[in-house]
Amino acid sequence: MSDAPITPRGGPAPAFEVEDPLAVAARRRVRNYKLTVRAGQIGTFIVIVAGWQLLTHFKILDPFFAGSPWGILLRLADWAVHGTAYGSLWLQIWVTMEEALLGFAVGVISGVVMGVLLGEIPLLADILGPYIKMVNALPRIVLGSIFVIWLGLGLPSKVMLAAVLVFFVVFFNAFQGVRSVDRNLVANARILGASRLQVVWHVVVPSATTWIIASLHVALGFSIIGAIVGEFLGAQKGLGLVIATAQNNFDTNGVFGAMLIIGLIAVSAEGLMSIAERRLLAWRPPAATETSQAGL
Amino acid sequence: MSVSTEDGIELTGVTKRFVTPTGSTMTAIRDVNLRVGAGRFCAVVGPTGCGKSTTLTLTAGLERASAGQVRVFGKPVDGITPNAGFVFQTDALMPWKSVLDNVALGPKFRGMATRDALAEARRWLGVVGLAGFEDHYPHQLSGGMRKRVSLAAALINKPRLLLMDEPFSALDVQTRAIMTNELLRLWEQTRPSVLFVTHDLEEAISMADLVVVMTAGPATVKAVYEIDLPRPRGAVQDIRFTPRFLELYRQIWESLREEVERTYALSAAATARRAAS
Ligand SMILES: Nc1ncnc2c1ncn2[C@@H]1O[C@H](COP(=O)(O)OP(=O)(O)OP(=O)(O)O)[C@@H](O)[C@H]1O
Ligand SMILES: [Mg+2]
Numbered sequence: 001m002s003d004a005p006i007t008p009r010g011g012p013a014p015a016f017e018v019e020d021p022l023a024v025a026a027r028r029r030v031r032n033y034k035l036t037v038r039a040g041q042i043g044t045f046i047v048i049v050a051g052w053q054l055l056t057h058f059k060i061l062d063p064f065f066a067g068s069p070w071g072i073l074l075r076l077a078d079w080a081v082h083g084t085a086y087g088s089l090w091l092q093i094w095v096t097m098e099e100a101l102l103g104f105a106v107g108v109i110s111g112v113v114m115g116v117l118l119g120e121i122p123l124l125a126d127i128l129g130p131y132i133k134m135v136n137a138l139p140r141i142v143l144g145s146i147f148v149i150w151l152g153l154g155l156p157s158k159v160m161l162a163a164v165l166v167f168f169v170v171f172f173n174a175f176q177g178v179r180s181v182d183r184n185l186v187a188n189a190r191i192l193g194a195s196r197l198q199v200v201w202h203v204v205v206p207s208a209t210t211w212i213i214a215s216l217h218v219a220l221g222f223s224i225i226g227a228i229v230g231e232f233l234g235a236q237k238g239l240g241l242v243i244a245t246a247q248n249n250f251d252t253n254g255v256f257g258a259m260l261i262i263g264l265i266a267v268s269a270e271g272l273m274s275i276a277e278r279r280l281l282a283w284r285p286p287a288a289t290e291t292s293q294a295g296l
Numbered sequence: 297m298s299v300s301t302e303d304g305i306e307l308t309g310v311t312k313r314f315v316t317p318t319g320s321t322m323t324a325i326r327d328v329n330l331r332v333g334a335g336r337f338c339a340v341v342g343p344t345g346c347g348k349s350t351t352l353t354l355t356a357g358l359e360r361a362s363a364g365q366v367r368v369f370g371k372p373v374d375g376i377t378p379n380a381g382f383v384f385q386t387d388a389l390m391p392w393k394s395v396l397d398n399v400a401l402g403p404k405f406r407g408m409a410t411r412d413a414l415a416e417a418r419r420w421l422g423v424v425g426l427a428g429f430e431d432h433y434p435h436q437l438s439g440g441m442r443k444r445v446s447l448a449a450a451l452i453n454k455p456r457l458l459l460m461d462e463p464f465s466a467l468d469v470q471t472r473a474i475m476t477n478e479l480l481r482l483w484e485q486t487r488p489s490v491l492f493v494t495h496d497l498e499e500a501i502s503m504a505d506l507v508v509v510m511t512a513g514p515a516t517v518k519a520v521y522e523i524d525l526p527r528p529r530g531a532v533q534d535i536r537f538t539p540r541f542l543e544l545y546r547q548i549w550e551s552l553r554e555e556v557e558r559t560y561a562l563s564a565a566a567t568a569r570r571a572a573s
Contacts, residue, residue, distance in 0.1 A: 187358050188382065189405070194405045206393075207392070283391060283433045285436075
C-alpha cells in the first residue's frame with residue numbers, strides 16, 4: 001500500500017512560505033475591512049449616546065421619562081458606592097447570576113436527559129407527548145406566580161422558573177436531535193458490537209449535541225429572563241427587584257442602569273458560550289465564512 | 297467444494313416487504329435462495345434498486361425477513377449477526393470522532409481496553425495506507441480515504457462474515473486496483489465468508505468464488521456462477537486478460553444484461569405513464 005497516492009500528515013502546504021504579494025494584499029484588505037467595521041460600531045455608539053445626552057440636556061426629550069447617559073452613570077456610581085436599597089450592588093448581581101446559572105444548569109440537564117429518553121423510547125414519547133405540549137402551550141411566566149407561592153421569596157422559586165424556561169427549549173432540540181440521528185451510523189455501531197447504551201453514548205448523544213448546543217444560546221437568555229421575572233414577581237434581593245423598585249419610584253435612570261448591567265452579564269455569558277461551543281464542535285467542517293478568515 | 301455449506305450463509309425462500317409511507321407494501325426481494333459456504337467469497341451483481349443492499353441488511357440482522365429464513369454459521373438470524381463486519385454503501389463513519397477513534401470503535405465495543413484498541417486501530421490504518429491521518433476528522437479526508445477507513449473499521453474485528461456494499465465505488469481506478477488486491481490478500485489470511493455487492497462485473501469475477509446474478513426488482517436469484525479461476529489470484533488487473541476470465545465475463549454479462557435492460561424498460565415505462573397521466 002506504500003504506493004498509494006497520498007502524503008501522510010499532508011494538510012495544505014504552508015500558505016505563506018514566500019511572501020506572495022497577492023496574499024499580502026488580500027490580508028491588508030481584510031484588515032482594512034475589519035477596522036472599518038469596528039470604527040463604524042464605535043461611531044454608532046457615540047452618535048446614539050451623545051445624541052441622547054444632548055436631547056435630554058436641552059430638554060427636547062424630558063429627562064424624567066427618557067433618563068440620560070450621564071444620569072445612568074451617576075446612578076450606577078451611587079449604587080456601586082452606597083449600595084442599593086437591598087444591600088450592595090454586587091450582592092444583587094451575584095444573587096441574580098446565581099439564580100440564572102442554577103436554573104440554566106437544572107434546565108439543560110433535565111432537558112437533555114428527557115429529550116434523549118423520549119427520543120430513544122417512542123412509547124414514552126407517545127404517552128407523555130400531549131402533556132408536554134400542554135405545559136409548553138402555557139404562558140410559562142404565570143408558572144412564576146405558582147413557584148413563588150410554593151417555594152417562597154427566596155432563591156428556589158427563581159431557579160425553578162428559569163429552569164422551566166430553559167427546559168423546554170433544550171428538551172425540544174434534544175428530542176429532535178435524537179430523532180434525526182443518521183440510522184446508518186446506528187446500524188454501523190450495532191454491527192461493530194455496541195450495546196444499546198453504547199449506541200446512545202457514542203452515536204445518539206454526540207449527533208444530538210449539534211442540536212442541543214444550538215438551543216443553548218436561546219436557553220441562556222431565557223435563564224436570565226427567568227431569574228429577573230421571578231424577582232419581579234416577588235423577591236428580597238436581586239436585579240429584578242432593583243428594577244421593580246426603580247419602576248415604582250419613576251427612577252428611569254435606575255431602570256436603564258440595571259438593564260445595562262443585565263445586558264453586560266448576558267453578553268459576557270454569550271461569549272463564554274461561543275468559546276465552549278467551538279470546543280465541543282471542533283470536529284465540524286468550518287462554515288464558509290470561517291474558512292475565509294482561517295485561510296488568511 | 298471441500299468446505300461444507302452448513303456453516304456459511306444460507307438464505308431460504310427469503311422475502312422482504314417494506315411498508316411505504318402511504319401504507320401499501322413494497323416487495324424489495326422475493327423468494328431468495330442462496331448458499332455461500334464458510335470461507336467463500338461471493339459477489340452479488342444485479343440492476344440498480346433490485347434489492348442487493350436489502351439482502352445484506354437481512355444477513356447482518358439489521359432487518360427481519362418477512363418470509364423465509366436467514367441462517368448464518370448454522371444459526372437462524374435473530375438480532376444482530378455476531379462476528380460480522382459491514383462496509384456500508386453510504387458513509388457510516390462518526391463525523392465527530394477522529395479517524396483513529398472511528399477505527400478503534402469495534403474493539404472498544406467488544407470490551408478491549410482503550411489503549412490496546414487504539415494500538416490495534418493504528419496498525420489497521422497502516423494496513424489500509426492511512427498511517428499519518430490518525431488525528432484527522434472524516435470530513436478532512438477524500439471520499440476514497442473515508443472508504444478505506446470504513447474498511448479498516450470493519451476488518452479490525454476480524455469478522456467471520458464480511459458484508460460489503462459497493463465498497464470501492466467511490467475510488468478512482470488506480471486506488472481501486474490497489475484496494476482490490478489488498479482486500480484479497482487480507483481475505484486469504486483469515487478467510488471470512490464474504491458477500492460483496494458491486495456494479496462492476498469485472499471486479500466481481502476477478503475477486504469471487506461465486507457470482508450471484510439477481511433479477512430486476514423485486515429481486516430473486518437468477519443464476520449462480522462458480523468462478524474456477526485459480527487462487528491466489530495475484531494481481532487482479534492481469535487476470536482480466538486470461539481466456540477463462542473473458543469467457544466467464546461474456547456468459548455472466550449476457551445474463552445480467554437482460555435484467556439491466558428490463559429494469560431500464562420498466563422505469564422508462566413508469567416515467568412515460570406518469571407523463572401521460
Ligand atoms: N427501508 C426501506 N423502506 C422502504 N423501501 C425500501 C427500504 N429499503 C429499500 N427499499 C426499497 O427496496 C428496493 C431495493 O433497495 P436496495 O437498496 O436493496 O437496492 P440495491 O439493489 O442495493 O440498489 P443499488 O444498486 O442502487 O444500491 C428499492 O426499490 C428501495 O426503494
Ligand atoms: Mg444498494
